[in-house]
Amino acid sequence: MAEHYDVIVIGSGPGGASFAQRLARTGKKILMLERGDYLPRARANWDAKTVFMQGAYQAREDWRDKHGKIFHPGLHYFVGGNSKVYGAALFRLRERDFGLLQHEDGPSPAWPLSYQDFAPWYDEAEALFSVHGQAGEDPTQPPRGAFPHPPVSHEPVIGDLAARLSRQNLHPFHMPLGIKLIEAHGKPTPESVCIRCDAFDGFPCLLNGKADAQVMCVDPALAKFPNLELRTNTYVKRLHASANGRAISTIEVEQDGETSQLSADIVVVACGALSSALLFLRSFSDAHPNGLANRSDQVGRNYMRHNQSILMALMRTPNDDVFQKTLGLSDFYFGTPETPSPLGLVQMCAKVHTGQILGEAVPSWLHWLPKLPFDMMARHAIDFWLSSEDIPKPENRIAYKDGKVQLDFTETNANEHRRLRQELKRVLSKSYKWGAERLAYFSLPMGLEATSHQAGTMRFGTDPASAVLDINCKAHELDNLYVTDASFFPSIGAVNPTLTIIANALRVAAHVEDRLA
Numbered sequence: 001m002a003e004h005y006d007v008i009v010i011g012s013g014p015g016g017a018s019f020a021q022r023l024a025r026t027g028k029k030i031l032m033l034e035r036g037d038y039l040p041r042a043r044a045n046w047d048a049k050t051v052f053m054q055g056a057y058q059a060r061e062d063w064r065d066k067h068g069k070i071f072h073p074g075l076h077y078f079v080g081g082n083s084k085v086y087g088a089a090l091f092r093l094r095e096r097d098f099g100l101l102q103h104e105d106g107p108s109p110a111w112p113l114s115y116q117d118f119a120p121w122y123d124e125a126e127a128l129f130s131v132h133g134q135a136g137e138d139p140t141q142p143p144r145g146a147f148p149h150p151p152v153s154h155e156p157v158i159g160d161l162a163a164r165l166s167r168q169n170l171h172p173f174h175m176p177l178g179i180k181l182i183e184a185h186g187k188p189t190p191e192s193v194c195i196r197c198d199a200f201d202g203f204p205c206l207l208n209g210k211a212d213a214q215v216m217c218v219d220p221a222l223a224k225f226p227n228l229e230l231r232t233n234t235y236v237k238r239l240h241a242s243a244n245g246r247a248i249s250t251i252e253v254e255q256d257g258e259t260s261q262l263s264a265d266i267v268v269v270a271c272g273a274l275s276s277a278l279l280f281l282r283s284f285s286d287a288h289p290n291g292l293a294n295r296s297d298q299v300g301r302n303y304m305r306h307n308q309s310i311l312m313a314l315m316r317t318p319n320d321d322v323f324q325k326t327l328g329l330s331d332f333y334f335g336t337p338e339t340p341s342p343l344g345l346v347q348m349c350a351k352v353h354t355g356q357i358l359g360e361a362v363p364s365w366l367h368w369l370p371k372l373p374f375d376m377m378a379r380h381a382i383d384f385w386l387s388s389e390d391i392p393k394p395e396n397r398i399a400y401k402d403g404k405v406q407l408d409f410t411e412t413n414a415n416e417h418r419r420l421r422q423e424l425k426r427v428l429s430k431s432y433k434w435g436a437e438r439l440a441y442f443s444l445p446m447g448l449e450a451t452s453h454q455a456g457t458m459r460f461g462t463d464p465a466s467a468v469l470d471i472n473c474k475a476h477e478l479d480n481l482y483v484t485d486a487s488f489f490p491s492i493g494a495v496n497p498t499l500t501i502i503a504n505a506l507r508v509a510a511h512v513e514d515r516l517a
Helices: 014-026 048-053 115-128 156-166 213-224 273-282 354-360 372-380 414-431 498-516
Strands: 003-010 030-033 063-065 101-103 106-108 228-231 234-241 248-255 258-269 307-315 327-329 345-348 381-388 397-401 404-408 438-445 481-483
Touching (some): 003 014, 014 213, 115 498, 234 273, 258 273, 258 498, 273 397, 372 381, 381 414
Parallel strands (some): 003 258, 030 228
Antiparallel strands (some): 234 248, 307 381, 307 438, 345 381
16 A cells, blocks of 8 residues: 655655645645765865766766757756755846737747746745845846845956946846855855855855755755655656546655655656656556646656756956855847847856866867866866846757656757857956957857756646646646646746745645645
């Protein structure tokens, strides 16, 4: 007989962990399932060769693109999910992102809810994930109160960059960061967990100073609530629907090579937009022949991931800033007078390492080259992360083909992303003198394997014919099945999606709490 719980949450990333920690206060019997284990804490966490060149923490999976070419998706199966290696940039979607936006390659659809519906949950999400920032600096920032914590200070080179951009009547702002940092006079205090090191974007934090889902949700909730249980190394093979197809009756899991059955009154899926869609697709049955909750044929479709690239501005003088991920620029977010379509967001990367350049920008067959030029590039670069919105298209989808995972994706809004890069180069060229201060630019595009901003594979909406989930993120076709990762996004905007995932998970948790009561 299946072991029974009040609620089972599948996935311990931001969506699953935020939901579980909020619902745990009800006293209900809750089980969280994670296919991976705790990420090991070791000095190698901060080693660029280990993280980027060897991909030590990346899932060992072979997926195929639309041409059948194999690639390795940037997935991380650990307690905390992909947030163990994320950059902790926790933005709210802009108020206009919730409405219809026209792009060069088509419309970005409106959400069934408004920014005002999400605003209180954004407040709660920022408090939960220890977000540092400064209200009023970002010209596209939606209406809000003060941040829970003061902004992370700029180091000299980035502070100088902010001043140079401001002199062009631009509006650089302090990045909203989820970080366990206490500062005094721009330096971490002795009691600060974060030490402002140079291993942030893409690195697991050895000190647990990054506000990830494990550190901020899973571990504190397990310590506080005895009714919450976590099982690691537990892979969910299928969700079995009842005979009439209206509810999930059992969950088939595999742990240590053994298969068993679990059941729950409420089932919450939060595996990440790609893995959640795959779980639904392999959970087909007589009642759901095309995959679970897939009468609309929308499961797996409308995949989004942002158009993303890194721009390295190579300077004549070394950039000795250690923690440079403190500045953002949104002046081009909704376009310019010359280019009225939205262009996107510019934000600083954490310091780029030689291993990152070799692992992400240089083909592996050239790794025999001397490291010196790449060491010089890394030391002399100011590093920017550029994100532009991509449009949800039904043909951009994840599915099983011949028993293999296939991710079909055709880029949209490529011209908008190119213009965003041109705008950044233009303002940098005005800020730094060519030859005397600035050398060159070097761009690193993010390929299909960059799945960190995955979203949109099971959008929410009021019409079951075009949306998998209702506005409470419950599957239209099943009474006890919810989704709390980025699958529900109808559009993705151009800001990092994690804070919206957390806010929505808290919103859905409040709804389920009322339902259970």
